[in-house]
Amino acid sequence: MKIIFMGTPEFSVPSLIKLSENNYKPVVVVTGLDKKQGRGQKLISTPVKIAAENLNIPLIQPLNLKDPAFLKQIKSIDADLACVVAFRILPEELLTIPKMGTINLHGSLLPFYRGAAPIQRAIMAGEKETGVTTFFIKKKVDTGNILLQDSLKIGENEDFGSVHDRLSELGGDLLLETVRGVKSGNIEERMQDDSLATNAPKINASDLNINWSNSAKSIHNQVRGLSPFPGASTKLMNKKIKIFKSEVEDEMPDKYSPGEVASVEKEFFTVSTGKGGLKILELQREGKNRIKCADFLRGMNVPVGEKLE
Incomplete structure (x- = not known):
């Protein structure tokens, strides 16, 4: 044959x-x-x-x-x-x-x-x-x-x-x-x-940007679907970052608006969303290598209340 x-x-x-x-x-x-x-x-x-x-x-x-x-x-x-x-x-x-x-x-x-x-x-x-x-x-x-x-x-x-x-x-x-x-x-x-039938068009630039008003589950799915390439992106302290690994936190205090850092732990920080919170576990700063959030936090002070956009 x-x-x-x-x-x-x-x-x-x-x-x-x-x-x-x-x-x-x-x-x-x-x-x-x-x-x-x-x-x-x-x-x-x-x-x-x-x-x-x-x-x-x-x-x-x-x-x-x-x-x-x-x-x-x-x-x-x-x-x-x-x-x-x-x-x-x-x-x-x-x-x-x-x-x-x-x-x-x-x-x-x-x-x-x-x-x-x-x-x-x-x-x-x-x-x-x-x-x-x-x-x-x-x-x-x-x-x-x-x-x-x-x-x-x-x-x-x-x-x-x-x-x-x-x-x-x-x-x-x-x-x-x-x-x-x-x-x-x-x-x-x-x-x-x-x-x-449903469609699966090519990934384009508009698919990469995180909208923090969406639910934590929706953003988590976006992060997973774009990891390890090209990566879901957002801005933290006016610097572009890509998020490659996350987890959903269902219970979140109401006092934080979507995109605000709600808590900072040793291994991760949590961002408030339209529904629930998103734990950031692995990320990459522009021009840098992908790293665990714990390593990122050792060299970067991320205050509670800081806004991602």
């Missing part, structure tokens, strides 16, 4: 490895271009490129997915199936090349959280469960017929980084099971119920 694998970030890597280690090693991997990073502007390979090189799989790194030369190269492979995990939106002429179709692995239980940021959005919405879905790609994003799904519970204080890593492993197992099922013909497709 000739498989083309398409993916770029760390999320895609377990899928590539699990296929390769179970007799479904792709004949070629399509991934993003190397990017310049850091002060030295050194070219950095994508995580999928590094994995493919370790597995001795040929690579293609196209600039334009509609490039006739690239499409001709893909057609010449005469692939049975394409597997896509966290790649770009594919042009229709590319989708139809593999004989058996093109499968996508998505980081949600479709039709919920269609879009670019399903894991972050699920956590930010306070979901207690999420999962992964494999489906045949259609022209409209994340709307194709579902093949298989698997789910996991989201911990009350679990962040995006943790859920991402668990879903990437779960997704690798599900994609392998899907490929086996497609090959044997034992999977029944089912249509998505569009009436249940």
